[in-house]
Amino acid sequence: MRFLTITTASIAAAAFMLTSPVTEAAGPLVIKFSHVVAENTPKGQMANKFKELVEQRLPGKVKVEVFPNTQLFDDDAVLSAMLLGDVQLAAPSLSKFDKYTSQLPVFDLPFLFKDMAAADRFQQSPAGQKLLMSMEKKGLIGLGYLHNGLKQLSANKPLKTPADAKGQKFRIQQSDVLAAQFEAVGAVPLKKAFSEVFTLLQTRAVDGQENTWSNIYSQKFHEVQSYITESNHGLIDYMVVTSASFWNGLPADIRGEVKKALDESIAHGNNVAMEKELGDRKKVADSGRTQIIQLTDAERAQWVEAMKPVWKKFEKDIGKELIEAAAAANTGS
Ligand code: SIN
Numbered sequence: 001m002r003f004l005t006i007t008t009a010s011i012a013a014a015a016f017m018l019t020s021p022v023t024e025a026a027g028p029l030v031i032k033f034s035h036v037v038a039e040n041t042p043k044g045q046m047a048n049k050f051k052e053l054v055e056q057r058l059p060g061k062v063k064v065e066v067f068p069n070t071q072l073f074d075d076d077a078v079l080s081a082m083l084l085g086d087v088q089l090a091a092p093s094l095s096k097f098d099k100y101t102s103q104l105p106v107f108d109l110p111f112l113f114k115d116m117a118a119a120d121r122f123q124q125s126p127a128g129q130k131l132l133m134s135m136e137k138k139g140l141i142g143l144g145y146l147h148n149g150l151k152q153l154s155a156n157k158p159l160k161t162p163a164d165a166k167g168q169k170f171r172i173q174q175s176d177v178l179a180a181q182f183e184a185v186g187a188v189p190l191k192k193a194f195s196e197v198f199t200l201l202q203t204r205a206v207d208g209q210e211n212t213w214s215n216i217y218s219q220k221f222h223e224v225q226s227y228i229t230e231s232n233h234g235l236i237d238y239m240v241v242t243s244a245s246f247w248n249g250l251p252a253d254i255r256g257e258v259k260k261a262l263d264e265s266i267a268h269g270n271n272v273a274m275e276k277e278l279g280d281r282k283k284v285a286d287s288g289r290t291q292i293i294q295l296t297d298a299e300r301a302q303w304v305e306a307m308k309p310v311w312k313k314f315e316k317d318i319g320k321e322l323i324e325a326a327a328a329a330n331t332g333s
Contacts, residue, residue: 028063029254033089034072034081036194038218042148042276043091043238044068046269050089053261062254070195076174082243083139091146091238095173100135102317106326108177109314110184110233110307114330116147116277119235122329127322132239141247142239143259144266147273148212150232154201154225154290155208160299162186162306168207171197178210180310181234185303194219201225212236214273217280222290229293233303240266 033050037043051064067073073081075092079100082090094107106112113119122128123145132142153159155168166186172178174191182189190206194215200206201224209221215236216222240262247255285292295303315323 028061029250031062031064031089031258032067032072032087033064034067034078034087035091036070036075037068037215039068041214041218042269042273043146045272046091046146046265049268050261050265053264054258057257057261058254062258070193074193074195076193079140079241082241082246085243085246088246089240089242091240093148093173093236093238094145095175095178095236097135097239098175098177100138100140101131103131103134103319103322104239105175105177105314106131106318106322107235107237108175108181109311109318109323109326110181111304112326113150113235115232116149116274118329118332119237120147121332122326123237125325125329127325135241136244139244140241141244142241143247143262144240146238146240146266147270148214148236148238149273149277151210151212151234151236152216153208153210153229153231153233154216154221154227155229156204156226157207158227158291158293159208159229159231160293160295161302165208169205171200171206171209177310177314178234180313181307184310185306197221198224210234212277213280213284214276217276217284222284222287225290227291227293228284229295231295231300231303233307 031054033047035043035047039045039048047066047068051066054062054064072078073087075096078087078090078092081087094104097104113122128145132144135142155165157164157168159165162185165182167188169188169190170182171192172182172189173194179189179191192200192206197209198219198221201209201221208225210233211221216228222228250258284290311323
């Protein structure tokens with residue numbers, strides 16, 4: 001028993017050393033921020049702003065290293081790397097946490113939010129804020145939400161009604177809700193990393209994908225997809241996360257400054273997201289490389305009806321009350 005106590009204590013001490021900040025004498029504390037998108041996206045701009053603000057306000061004390069474009073980890077690997085202390089900040093899409101919590105997949109329910117204002121209202125509501133701590137027991141803390149935008153459907157054939165998607169292979173993020181969404185229209189979902197999507201589309205290993213205008217434009221998906229249906233059927237937003245041991249191990253004054261810089265860089269990223277939703281849509285339209293399809297009300301209603309059973313399917317896992325709270329954000333002002 002004594003042996004066990006000593007061993008546990010030494011493991012705990014080793015874990016603390018692995019994840020604790022470096023002292024000032026040993027040089028500045030380094031925060032590694034890993035993400036998978038390009039620098040000219042809401043998340044890329046937010047991460048760069050965070051570096052700028054932190055290094056301006058905590059000179060010599062904290063250094064931020066940003067790794068965009070999956071240079072360090074993909075979204076699947078980044079959370080386990082974070083728990084090991086190999087990276088301190090990340091902002092995976094809300095669709096990438098289902099190994100850690102059954103609640104965050106609420107954000108993947110199809111046609112949940114009518115617009116970004118509704119998504120924002122839910123995120124800022126008590127129920128949305130509570131979700132930031134939903135993975136605390138697993139060692140992860142959410143520090144805030146960051147917007148990207150609503151998702152559009154792209155393919156090499158026009159997708160006007162759910163019947164058009166039948167049998168088509170779609171790349172999806174790591175999310176069972178998203179898999180069920182495509183299965184509901186008879187399509188074949190394939191979970192693949194973001195860094196692989198362009199090649200999968202270019203080589204026609206998959207027929208289509210779903211993403212926001214800024215991701216479509218920055219990754220050039222529109223150059224290898226003949227049609228984009230402006231479906232606005234789902235959301236890609238992010239949770240900025242860190243490990244509880246890293247965050248709680250920071251000296252209080254440093255933690256306060258870092259959090260302030262983070263909040264300001266999230267506000268900056270949200271402005272970029274708003275501009276890009278329109279701006280990158282226009283760039284895609286002006287490129288002439290793809291055709292943007294507008295749905296009629298009747299066509300859109302068919303997609304909603306076909307995908308709506310997904311809500312019921314995940315109600316038990318996500319929680320009825322949480323789903324209702326999210327849907328209620330559509331009626332707020
Ligand atoms: C991201 O925006 O971070 C990636 C989204 C995706 O995997 O499609």
